[in-house]
Amino acid sequence: MAKVKKIINETENIVSEVLDGYVAASMGKLRRTADRVLVRSEIEPGKVGLVIGGGSGHEPVYTSYVGKGMADASVAGNIFAAPAPQFVTAAIKAVDQGKGVLLVYGNYAGDVLNFDMGAEDATDDTGVEVRTVLVADDCATPDLATRRGIGGGFYQVKIAGAACAEAQSLEEAEAAVNKCRQNLRTLGVAVAAGSLPETGEPTFTLGDDEIEIGLGAHGEVGVERAKLMPADVLTKKMIDHLVADLPYQAGDRVALLFNNLGATTQMELMIVARKAFELLGEMGIEVARCDIGAFFCSQEMAGFSISLLKLDDQLEHLLNAPCESITFSQG
Amino acid sequence: MELSIDQTRAMLVAMCDAIIENVDVLTKADQAIGDGDHGVGMRRGFKAAKEAIEAAEPGSVGELFKAGGSAVIATSGGASGIIFGLFLRAPAKQLSGQTLDAAGYASWLTAAATQIQARGNAKPGDKTMVDAIVPAAEAAQAAVGDGLLAVAEAGAAGAHRGKDATVEMIASFGKAKALGERAKGHPDPGALSTTILLDAARDYVKEQS
Numbered sequence: 359m360a361k362v363k364k365i366i367n368e369t370e371n372i373v374s375e376v377l378d379g380y381v382a383a384s385m386g387k388l389r390r391t392a393d394r395v396l397v398r399s400e401i402e403p404g405k406v407g408l409v410i411g412g413g414s415g416h417e418p419v420y421t422s423y424v425g426k427g428m429a430d431a432s433v434a435g436n437i438f439a440a441p442a443p444q445f446v447t448a449a450i451k452a453v454d455q456g457k458g459v460l461l462v463y464g465n466y467a468g469d470v471l472n473f474d475m476g477a478e479d480a481t482d483d484t485g486v487e488v489r490t491v492l493v494a495d496d497c498a499t500p501d502l503a504t505r506r507g508i509g510g511g512f513y514q515v516k517i518a519g520a521a522c523a524e525a526q527s528l529e530e531a532e533a534a535v536n537k538c539r540q541n542l543r544t545l546g547v548a549v550a551a552g553s554l555p556e557t558g559e560p561t562f563t564l565g566d567d568e569i570e571i572g573l574g575a576h577g578e579v580g581v582e583r584a585k586l587m588p589a590d591v592l593t594k595k596m597i598d599h600l601v602a603d604l605p606y607q608a609g610d611r612v613a614l615l616f617n618n619l620g621a622t623t624q625m626e627l628m629i630v631a632r633k634a635f636e637l638l639g640e641m642g643i644e645v646a647r648c649d650i651g652a653f654f655c656s657q658e659m660a661g662f663s664i665s666l667l668k669l670d671d672q673l674e675h676l677l678n679a680p681c682e683s684i685t686f687s688q689g
Numbered sequence: 690m691e692l693s694i695d696q697t698r699a700m701l702v703a704m705c706d707a708i709i710e711n712v713d714v715l716t717k718a719d720q721a722i723g724d725g726d727h728g729v730g731m732r733r734g735f736k737a738a739k740e741a742i743e744a745a746e747p748g749s750v751g752e753l754f755k756a757g758g759s760a761v762i763a764t765s766g767g768a769s770g771i772i773f774g775l776f777l778r779a780p781a782k783q784l785s786g787q788t789l790d791a792a793g794y795a796s797w798l799t800a801a802a803t804q805i806q807a808r809g810n811a812k813p814g815d816k817t818m819v820d821a822i823v824p825a826a827e828a829a830q831a832a833v834g835d836g837l838l839a840v841a842e843a844g845a846a847g848a849h850r851g852k853d854a855t856v857e858m859i860a861s862f863g864k865a866k867a868l869g870e871r872a873k874g875h876p877d878p879g880a881l882s883t884t885i886l887l888d889a890a891r892d893y894v895k896e897q898s
Contacts, residue, residue: 556729
């Protein structure tokens with residue numbers, strides 16, 4: 359298979375140049391520190407800090423979601439690899455305003471090891487209190503504790519951003535984000551692989567007529583490998599799996615997120631969205647908010663994920679609160 | 690027999706070189722059941738470790754282990770950065786003397802096995818490097834009475850037994866977990882790295898004997 363073409367310079371400079379791009383595009387609102395940390399130039403004194411992060415290559419998540427009402431800093435690892443702990447330590451110290459720091463990142467073994475060690479080192483150095491709420495929304499696998507963090511992470515970061523902006527204490531922010539984690543489910547489908555930018559090689563292989571439901575953001579095996587099927591059949595499979603998992607029930611209010619994994623067209627997403635609205639309507643589940651776009655990508659992977667977040671007044675308020683960042687802002 | 694600080698430095702450098710030379714072997718092993726980045730991450734970490742170990746001015750052998758392990762943690766990234774950083778850094782406090790003897794070598798492997806399990810939450814049987822380091826530590830401890838070379842040989846042999854056992858295991862940890870039965874037939878790449886490191890250490894001790 360031909361190597362995938364990428365508009366890059368030297369491969370070892372990819373992460374650094376992406377961060378420089380975000381700094382330039384922020385028009386002074388962001389700066390880089392400690393090599394791999396993107397941090398707000400001005401942070402409101404006395405606020406609860408929020409640090410997010412993970413492997414690079416999934417932009418816009420997590421790196422770009424830094425700004426007022428979003429994260430105070432993000433930590434970027436190498437492509438698809440967790441950031442080393444000293445960068446986490448530096449980010450925590452850079453955002454700490456004396457109220458403690460919340461960490462939000464995807465539930466992957468490498469991320470947990472590195473963020474935990476980085477947090478412990480920060481606490482040892484300055485006494486800062488650090489809490490973590492993992493993103494673990496991928497309901498392709500049954501065990502709740504080991505679920506991966508995928509597209510729904512955008513909602514969790516948005517809610518964490520608002521919670522940390524408003525909360526009087528770290529505990530209060532942590533409780534709100536934990537509620538989001540518990541109410542959030544995502545299921546993805548892959549149609550074609552993305553590639554590793556360093557090598558141009560695909561991260562997994564699918565047959566010409568195959569798709570995989572529940573495939574992970576790095577090509578981890580999913581729920582079901584199947585022949586390509588009509589959009590309505592696929593959407594029903596995915597909505598049924600999602601709704602049964604929490605379960606979401608008649609009378610629930612939800613936020614509904616369609617995330618483009620990289621190369622899927624808006625044409626396809628709209629066909630899926632129309633069917634998802636119809637199915638949820640039939641189940642009596644009220645969609646209070648809908649987001650469609652590329653929030654959590656895996657290079658040029660073709661496919662998408664659907665996320666459902668069950669709302670209460672607090673979560674709805676936090677999700678709709680104003681925020682600004684390079685790639686997502688709302689008034 | 691025991692190794693001086695400079696001999697311990699040379700042993701650690703030989704271990705780093707072994708990882709750097711085997712990057713393709715590790716990449717292939719990880720492509721079979723993981724995402725293929727283990728070799729590159731290990732090479733990045735152990736290249737930095739080699740530089741740190743060569744530049745260190747240690748007051749004890751433990752400080753050499755600490756310099757190498759800290760460099761791996763800071764540069765490797767991913768899960769293997771922490772795990773293989775601890776592999777070196779774990780015994781830093783215990784090895785407070787000027788020499789590495791049989792008991793010290795065995796205590797290194799025991800400290801590594803203990804600290805890696807505590808932080809990584811993987812247990813024997815999960816198809817990780819824990820399956821290599823635990824039998825390596827047990828075999829090394831059992832050989833302490835027979836001298837340093839016997840300990841180094843027992844450690845490497847234990848790691849190989851453990852690595853071979855991972856071939857038939859289903860992964861319950863890391864990215865290979867999602868493969869289920871498909872992970873069978875391949876050794877765990879981290880266990881393979883453990884054997885490469887302990888083989889290089891044994892070979893150095895043997896040369897000095």
